[in-house]
Amino acid sequence: MARTKEFDPDVVLQAALELFWRRGYEATSMADLVEGLGIARASIYATFGSKRELYLRALERYSEQRDSGQLNDLSQPGPVLPAVRALVRQYAEAGEEDRKRGCFVTNAAVELAPHDPAAARRVEASLDHLETALTAALLRARAQGELPADREPRALARMLVVLLQGIRVVGKATDGGTRARDAAEQALTLLD
Amino acid sequence: MARTKEFDPDVVLQAALELFWRRGYEATSMADLVEGLGIARASIYATFGSKRELYLRALERYSEQRDSGQLNDLSQPGPVLPAVRALVRQYAEAGEEDRKRGCFVTNAAVELAPHDPAAARRVEASLDHLETALTAALLRARAQGELPADREPRALARMLVVLLQGIRVVGKATDGGTRARDAAEQALTLLD
């Protein structure tokens, strides 16, 4: 047999995810990655193929982690609207670090999706996941009598998905004001 | 006196705006600009100083054009809610070209704002302009009896501003589906 790997690809991928998340694709150089990942340049290429493939893997990993977390939050038994409200408020009340970093999917949508079909597919898959999870949650809320019967779960879910993307955008430029909070609360009145 | 300029800086700036708008800051090289602007590399530097300054000027120009257009649309005499609805629907129903290009301010917010204070200020100024214009329109709508008296124009305006940013983001990755339209219509029910 041969020499064993000296690093954990999962750990390295997570480090790459954080670099790309913070700085974006173009602004993160291979030199940045070599330094931040702590492994040799050639090992990155041997393990992940190219900068772009590494980015796509990182994006995929981010989506999986995030989507499963959100799905879990929205699938707890009992009242469901509090979980939806908590999710939206969590976006609106993020601290400075989270605001500046934004959402990796949002960043990828803006920077890469228009000219990178693979990135666009991953972005759309992630948006679909969130929309589906929110729709399921709102359907359950309606069945449980938390949500008035005349509401449309799918349309409400889409509105929330789009709103959350917007919150991540304005958070990039706005210092802790109440814009995102006001927007979130106003949108949440549609659930009353 | 000396030789006169052979190009119109306004025309050149507009061309730069379109390049940066479509490809973003990092992905647009000076070589791209030289080709797209039709003037020599050194002339760009002599006229605008640097790539970054040119970008900021382009962003400023975009904001001015756009803000004044939106302010105008929302300031027509007579009923105001139709104008608000038209504005939101215009975002939601953009064609493929407009969707992929997105909003220059949104793009700048995501790509530059977190690490470029000057860009962040311009983005925030543009968001403020739109929020102010929408708030003024909704105040007028309320005074004219178009909007129920218990609504909060400022909070509604903020919700719409954030939603519009979100529409520009999801439009980057989503091919003409109904997500943005459903989200827009759902949000607009808050004006009924």
Added chain:
DNA sequence: ATCTTTCTTGACCGATCGGTTCAGAAAGGA
């Protein structure tokens, strides 16, 4: 017509880009 000033052009700069190559170190099987 000549001078002065400013503009345009294209060659050029060092630095950095993403990506490749290769010699040697290291680990397991024989």
Added chain:
DNA sequence: TCCTTTCTGAACCGATCGGTCAAGAAAGAT
């Protein structure tokens, strides 16, 4: 112990990055 295999680190690749510079062209003043 030696061999095979795989990983590591650093040197290296051509291309491209943003930015500069010097030489000459052009236009108005004299």
